[in-house]
Amino acid sequence: MIGNLDYPVQLIQPDGARVCRPEYDRLIADLERDDYLSLYRDLVISRRIDTTAVTLQRQGEVGLWAPLSGQEAAQVGSARALEPDDFAFISYREHAVAYCRGVPPHALTVLWRGCAHSAWDPEQFNVTNPAIVVGSQGLHATGYALGAHLDGAEIATIAYFGDGATSQGDIAEALGFAASFRAGVVFFCQNNQWAISEPVSLQSRTPISHRAEGYGMPSYRVDGNDVLAVLAVTRKALAHAREGSGPSFIEAITCRMGPHTTSDDPSRYRSDTDMAQWRARDPLERMRLFLTSRGFLDDEGAAETAAAADDVANGVRRATIGFTDPPSSALFDHVYTGPHPLIEHERAQHQEYLASFDDQEAMS
Numbered sequence: 001m002i003g004n005l006d007y008p009v010q011l012i013q014p015d016g017a018r019v020c021r022p023e024y025d026r027l028i029a030d031l032e033r034d035d036y037l038s039l040y041r042d043l044v045i046s047r048r049i050d051t052t053a054v055t056l057q058r059q060g061e062v063g064l065w066a067p068l069s070g071q072e073a074a075q076v077g078s079a080r081a082l083e084p085d086d087f088a089f090i091s092y093r094e095h096a097v098a099y100c101r102g103v104p105p106h107a108l109t110v111l112w113r114g115c116a117h118s119a120w121d122p123e124q125f126n127v128t129n130p131a132i133v134v135g136s137q138g139l140h141a142t143g144y145a146l147g148a149h150l151d152g153a154e155i156a157t158i159a160y161f162g163d164g165a166t167s168q169g170d171i172a173e174a175l176g177f178a179a180s181f182r183a184g185v186v187f188f189c190q191n192n193q194w195a196i197s198e199p200v201s202l203q204s205r206t207p208i209s210h211r212a213e214g215y216g217m218p219s220y221r222v223d224g225n226d227v228l229a230v231l232a233v234t235r236k237a238l239a240h241a242r243e244g245s246g247p248s249f250i251e252a253i254t255c256r257m258g259p260h261t262t263s264d265d266p267s268r269y270r271s272d273t274d275m276a277q278w279r280a281r282d283p284l285e286r287m288r289l290f291l292t293s294r295g296f297l298d299d300e301g302a303a304e305t306a307a308a309a310d311d312v313a314n315g316v317r318r319a320t321i322g323f324t325d326p327p328s329s330a331l332f333d334h335v336y337t338g339p340h341p342l343i344e345h346e347r348a349q350h351q352e353y354l355a356s357f358d359d360q361e362a363m364s
């Protein structure tokens, strides 16, 4: 499967060698040693958050998790291209996008632990809570972009979705609407080769990015395991959106290295040969080789990054296991911004109901 892919935009080869592409090189010409290192750090930490969450799920501390392993460069590269005022609309797998937007990593695991009133305030980080209805976030991003334009805000929105989502009506409608009304949306498709057990070859007879041409918007195919290439391409598409030139489509070619979710068994539909080929294209190892060849990263630097990831993992673990559900009556606190007579009446009824049980603590 891998042999049939062509990568129009690649800036680092799998062996870490830098590829010269002047059109895209200039988009990341501002990067200095510390910027490269911080991209690498985000890649490493993102993977560590992911493996920690999977372990927590296996230990019964998290209900479900959709692993991102293999997709770190696609997510970190694109999220790091965003300006603070831009807004990201994510699905259930974009943990690294949320992390790069500043969401505390334990907010992700606590959400998937199933704790009441968990998740984060989207307005605080300019990233939504995960959309579970496949493709729905494409419409939300389009509406937000149109609203922002009417408000005169020079921002971009970005909608993250998978290859499978391109078969959903919601994404087709979002593409059509965004193109017609020149909404400032970047449609960022992570082609991770699979929609649960359905391969992308069955999902689309043409490269997915070609679909965007039918809607009349610029599209890019990028090596999604190359953080620099993803950063460059996404910067270009976001600038296009911010200047009012309308939507773009990015297909980031990557691979989901783990199961669809912790409830899935990919060994039933994936071959070892395919996995080995993708393992050789690992996004973290590629960036590590690049940094090492530039003299930016040595053993000490790598150990520091690993220690930082350990700290994050320990924090995630502690905060997840230590999180307690708020009392059920907290539900009434969030209906209106201030007190409301009907809500107060219902709160009192609820208290009365709880008081009718013998085991008060269990019911609170």
Ligand SMILES: Cc1ncc(C[n+]2csc(CCOP(=O)(O)OP(=O)(O)O)c2C)c(N)n1
Binding pocket: 093, 132, 133, 134, 161, 162, 163, 164, 165, 166, 192, 194, 195, 196, 256, 260
């Ligand atoms: C509207 C809708 N249909 C079906 C599902 C069940 N479902 C959850 S994830 C998924 C596959 C999505 O694949 P893709 O868009 O490629 O994203 P990935 O999971 O690979 O990141 C499906 C069919 C859903 N959540 N929503």
